[in-house]
Amino acid sequence: MDVIELELKKYLSTTFYDPTPDRFTPDEPPVSERQIPLFYSCEKCSGKLFFSKNDFERFFRKKNSNLSVEDHVSFDDYIKLQSYLESNKFQQHLNSLDFYCPNCNQATMFLFLGDPYLHHGTFGFWIKHLLILKSS
Numbered sequence: 001m002d003v004i005e006l007e008l009k010k011y012l013s014t015t016f017y018d019p020t021p022d023r024f025t026p027d028e029p030p031v032s033e034r035q036i037p038l039f040y041s042c043e044k045c046s047g048k049l050f051f052s053k054n055d056f057e058r059f060f061r062k063k064n065s066n067l068s069v070e071d072h073v074s075f076d077d078y079i080k081l082q083s084y085l086e087s088n089k090f091q092q093h094l095n096s097l098d099f100y101c102p103n104c105n106q107a108t109m110f111l112f113l114g115d116p117y118l119h120h121g122t123f124g125f126w127i128k129h130l131l132i133l134k135s136s
Contacts, residue, residue, distance in 0.1 A: 001071075003078035006043055006130045013039045016126040017053050040108070043132055047103035056125040059097040060114040066099045071107045074133055085111070085129065094128060107133035 008015050017038070040049045058064075065072045075098065079085045085094075098109040111129040 001074055001133050001135055003074055004132050004134050006132060008127060008130055011041050011043060011130060012127060015128075017056075017124050040110075040130075042101045042104060042106060042108075044106045044134075045101060045104035047101055049099075049101065051097075053123055053125070056095075056097060056110075056112060056114060057123045060095050060123070060125075061093075062095070065096075067107055067109075071133055072098070075107075075109050075131060078131065079111075 038051045040051065041047075042049065067075070075096075093113065094111045095114055096109050096111055098107065100107055109131045110127050111131065112125050112127045114123065114125045
């Protein structure tokens with residue numbers, strides 16, 4: 001199994017959620033009602049998975065993983081070998097959200113920055129890297 005980094009724009013509808021912008025027009029929904037249009041298109045099966053702000057908030061500064069121990073170790077080993085990821089992990093406090101695609105079972109990991117102190121304590125995030133575990 002090999003860990004591969006994917007191009008963010010090719011597989012994600014957006015890479016960030018920033019709740020701080022104010023309403024500039026009356027028809028724009030208030031921050032509390034905004035939904036993020038974040039979906040991931042699986043590299044292997046092209047299945048679409050939707051994520052909410054709460055999915056990222058749950059994994060902010062947590063050590064939880066949805067992956068098997070072996071798959072999680074594969075990602076950790078890859079990150080340790082990539083100096084730019086390893087230094088970012090500690091310097092920028094990268095967090096990870098990982099999962100298996102429900103359609104094809106491919107292991108996937110988002111490495112993201114989170115900020116719970118944006119506009120009035122509303123959580124925001126920025127996905128920095130997208131990794132998959134692919135059979136060789």
